[in-house]
Amino acid sequence: MDRYLIGNGIVVTLGEQNQVIHDGAVLVERGAVADVGPTAELVRRHGLPVSLDARGKTVLPGFICAHHHLYSTMARGFAPPGPPAYTFGEILERLWWRLDRALSREDVRASALVPLIDCIKNGTTTILDHHASPACRDGSLDVIAEAVLESGIRASLCYEVSDRNVPGAGVEENDRFLRRLAAAPSPFLHGMVGIHASFTVSDETLAKCRAVAERHGVGCHIHVAEGVEDHQDSLAKYGFRTVERLVKRGIGGERSLFIHCINIDERELELIRESGTTVVHNPESNMNNAVGVSPVLELLGKGVLVGLGTDGMASDMPAQMRCAYLLHRLAKRDPRVAFVEAPTLLLWNNATIANRFFPVRLGVIAKGAAADLAILDYQPPTRLGAENFLGHFIFGMVDAPVDTTIVGGRVLMQNKRLTTLDEEKVAALTRGLAAEMWKRF
Numbered sequence: 001m002d003r004y005l006i007g008n009g010i011v012v013t014l015g016e017q018n019q020v021i022h023d024g025a026v027l028v029e030r031g032a033v034a035d036v037g038p039t040a041e042l043v044r045r046h047g048l049p050v051s052l053d054a055r056g057k058t059v060l061p062g063f064i065c066a067h068h069h070l071y072s073t074m075a076r077g078f079a080p081p082g083p084p085a086y087t088f089g090e091i092l093e094r095l096w097w098r099l100d101r102a103l104s105r106e107d108v109r110a111s112a113l114v115p116l117i118d119c120i121k122n123g124t125t126t127i128l129d130h131h132a133s134p135a136c137r138d139g140s141l142d143v144i145a146e147a148v149l150e151s152g153i154r155a156s157l158c159y160e161v162s163d164r165n166v167p168g169a170g171v172e173e174n175d176r177f178l179r180r181l182a183a184a185p186s187p188f189l190h191g192m193v194g195i196h197a198s199f200t201v202s203d204e205t206l207a208k209c210r211a212v213a214e215r216h217g218v219g220c221h222i223h224v225a226e227g228v229e230d231h232q233d234s235l236a237k238y239g240f241r242t243v244e245r246l247v248k249r250g251i252g253g254e255r256s257l258f259i260h261c262i263n264i265d266e267r268e269l270e271l272i273r274e275s276g277t278t279v280v281h282n283p284e285s286n287m288n289n290a291v292g293v294s295p296v297l298e299l300l301g302k303g304v305l306v307g308l309g310t311d312g313m314a315s316d317m318p319a320q321m322r323c324a325y326l327l328h329r330l331a332k333r334d335p336r337v338a339f340v341e342a343p344t345l346l347l348w349n350n351a352t353i354a355n356r357f358f359p360v361r362l363g364v365i366a367k368g369a370a371a372d373l374a375i376l377d378y379q380p381p382t383r384l385g386a387e388n389f390l391g392h393f394i395f396g397m398v399d400a401p402v403d404t405t406i407v408g409g410r411v412l413m414q415n416k417r418l419t420t421l422d423e424e425k426v427a428a429l430t431r432g433l434a435a436e437m438w439k440r441f
């Protein structure tokens with residue numbers, strides 16, 4: 001379908017001037033939104049019947065996840081040997097750094113397909129991923145890119161550089177993938193320079209990462225101040241806290257993503273603002289690892305752009321938004337906060353971030369924007385308008401099943417049936433591979 005009309009639904013445009021159009025329609029043409037407005041008006045204006053009926057449903061721009069780990073799939077249901085990890089360092093050493101080392105090329109592909117399916121099922125149409133698989137490093141981003149293209153969503157990919165196995169490992173993989181994208185650009189793919197975290201890279205490795213990022217005109221995607229290990233290491237080795245070290249080494253700025261930023265002090269907060277660096281908040285993961293609460297409200301108050309991610313735990317972005325909403329109200333013991341901020345991270349700030357990276361306009365239903373849409377089974381039980389949309393989003397749409405997911409005009413799921421990937425086959429494939437991988441762990 002090159003040109004079709006979605007109609008009879010409630011259309012929520014988001015964007016700078018959010019509009020809620022009851023009995024609304026969206027005209028999709030060559031992968032983009034060609035018109036938006038009342039259904040009767042669009043039918044008349046374009047002489048087209050409604051071919052995708054959204055009656056009883058709400059149409060939103062597809063959701064964006066600003067930090068994901070597609071490789072984490074096979075941790076599900078797995079209990080690492082030994083006593084439960086207590087510190088954040090133990091969580092990394094006993095689970096994640098052993099799991100990523102055990103991944104084969106086939107595991108990388110299968111691990112990616114599972115959360116890609118989850119993305120489609122949850123209306124998540126763009127993700128910014130951070131990958132690690134030391135035993136299958138070179139070419140791993142191509143394997144993931146292939147899975148992403150097969151799924152039909154959009155993804156920014158990078159390989160997390162770390163010195164923990166081999167010094168500087170992964171720099172070349174980022175460079176290679178960025179060269180590939182420069183030679184054959186795709187509106188569905190983007191690349192960054194991934195870095196694991198300050199405490200697993202030397203200054204020499206950071207300098208190499210910076211050089212690759214500058215050469216390609218992209219930013220770095222790095223975990224920052226997630227556990228106390230990060231600033232303790234930075235202070236001991238370099239005499240600065242994490243953010244100061246990274247900013248001084250030129251890792252930061254408008255194109256870069258600092259993930260988490262939990263253990264940061266006032267000066268680091270100021271450095272993030274001054275350098276124009278974006279922060280990505282992952283509340284579920286932070287609660288799961290018991291690492292603390294990121295000062296998101298203070299960062300927003302300073303004017304820092306803060307987005308929302310899942311850190312690989314899930315692909316359901318409205319659920320992540322609600323987690324942020326609840327966490328910051330509880331942490332501040334103040335029921336006046338986070339009502340605007342939590343949805344803003346997801347619905348507006350993630351769009352700003354993605355729009356810096358992708359060549360198409362994302363996160364809004366407007367003429368010329370990409371036709372990336374999530375159609376939810378949501379019928380408002382009370383009046384719904386632009387002025388009270390946030391209340392409906394936080395307390396209603398958050399639990400509404402996603403019925404249809406569209407990316408670049410291509411329907412990836414309709415009536416809850418996937419069109420590009422076979423969930424049963426993928427799950428069977430992954431179960432078999434995971435059983436083998438757990439033995440190697």
Ligand SMILES: [Zn+2]
Nearest residue numbers: 069130223311
């Ligand atoms: Zn992460």
